[in-house]
Amino acid sequence: MQPSKPSQVQPAAQGEGEMPFDDSSQQMADPSAPPIQEMERIKGYEEIVKPNVTHVTPPPPSYQEATQGASVDRWISNKSLTEDEARALLVAEAKSKCCWGKGAAEGMTISSLQKSTAVHYVLRTFVETRSTEWASVPFKGQPVDGPQNGQAPAPWDIHVQQPEMFRDARMQCEVPHTASVRTCHYCMGATFVMCLRCGGFGRTRCNSCRGKGVKGVGDNRRQCLSCGGSGKRTCFNCRGHGRIPCPVCEAAGQVKCFVQLTTMFKTHTKDFILEQTPLPDELIRNVPGATLFNETQPLLNPIQSCPEQQVNAASASLIQEHRVLAKTGRIWMQNHVIRGVPVFQCDCQWKDKEFQFFVYGDNRTLHTDGYPQTCCCGCQLL
Ligand SMILES: [Zn+2]
Ligand SMILES: [Zn+2]
Ligand SMILES: [Zn+2]
Incomplete structure (x- = not known):
């Protein structure tokens, strides 16, 4: 200045x-x-x-070496969703939107309803500068x-x-x-x-x-x-x-x-989402799920025992990225969690049109692209 x-x-x-x-x-x-x-x-x-x-810059840290991460078991969400429930959710969504006809949701044929579990890994590092x-x-x-x-x-x-x-x-x-x-x-x-x-x-x-x-x-x-x-x-x-x-x-x-x-005390956050369906991955971030693993240490070691290898790799690289924070500040505490989020993919047909919708999260959030009966924006049916 x-x-x-x-x-x-x-x-x-x-x-x-x-x-x-x-x-x-x-x-x-x-x-x-x-x-x-x-x-x-x-x-x-x-x-x-x-x-x-x-x-x-802070004096060199005096951390004890981090302990070995605990083991993580394979996990499948115990949440379920029937075809009737999926249809009811889509009908309710159609009713709440002015430009959607509910006929498609009521009259569609559900050709498949598949369940999977998305994995959300979140690393937080609390730093003083x-x-x-x-x-x-x-x-x-x-x-x-x-x-x-x-x-x-x-x-x-x-x-x-x-x-x-x-x-x-x-x-x-x-x-x-x-x-x-x-x-x-x-x-x-x-x-x-x-x-x-x-x-x-x-x-x-x-x-x-x-x-x-x-x-x-x-x-x-x-x-x-x-x-x-x-x-x-x-x-x-x-x-x-x-x-x-x-x-x-x-x-x-x-x-x-x-x-x-x-x-300044600030929490730095990085995350990784493993999601297999066409649902946009970032939607997983903000819906509730089950906490599968939760560990808090002054300095964390990467998770190595998750059955999903991509999560182990993400844990290693994100923890490595956060180690840089110790160069300009003092790391006080780290926390990482693995969350499991249920995802139901519903493939449907209505009047020769095929479409998909998703019900995800413990709160049954709905996502769809290309709902086949809309009157504005897409103007597919008036
Ligand atoms: Zn004047
Ligand atoms: Zn003065
Ligand atoms: Zn003046």
Whole structure:
């Protein structure tokens, strides 16, 4: 990040120029970050350079070697679905859609109803990362814990309250012994800054008449009531003063600068779906099924004993991918589960048209492509 541009923040240099509209937005980088090059070097925090955030790598992990994964048995869903139930589900679906006729669902012939079990493997890794940056708050006489009190602790030596495992959180705290009081870098101690909404004019162009003072054309042309015909309105941001109290120091003129530690706890998730039918695989992800296997360890070993070899391979490669997270953060806990989700494939015929639908998940979710009796979108039958 460039240090904040003084030209943008100088108090009220009233210049000539186009008067801005009311809706001109004030956009700039976080102004409470003081200019880095002016900050003294704090031992252990010299690395905070452009951009004003440094991600700190954790010390090497002290994990015990993960234990061997437990064994996984072959599993077939015990859920069942009769042809009558399948038909009833499709009829209900047809009734709920305005463009589907229910005749096809009621009159179709079911040529086969096949059951299979989709396997859903999910790996979650709970990781803590830390970063540091220079920050400031208005100085109003509060205590200042500076380098005179001792050496600042290293980022990973600072105690941070840990949330429950797999519960994401973001926390910020001041690094001890890094604070100092400085003249506000935003207003240079002036306590106020130019209003950016009106550019210091105190007035903005009237939005209602676009600054013309009149509205309408021909016989309808009349004075703008919003601005009384002047084409200008008092700036609501500064109430016409052209300047506002400095938002960084809250008009104190001074700020307390310190190194701020940001700690993130985040759950990273990867998954793999093994599904044999034409049903789109990703639909398995969000329906309930049975949990076949569930293991939580600080560091997991891949599953090796699943009867489905593709699941073993996916477990190995996803766990390998997540090991990379230990390079930039601290892995606290990993969890992986295997879920079994029933899938019923129903092949049907109606008036010489063949089609398929699927009933999947423990909650019997329905999916179909190419329902043969629709009147819009596909316009297959009116
Ligand atoms: Zn203003
Ligand atoms: Zn107007
Ligand atoms: Zn200020």
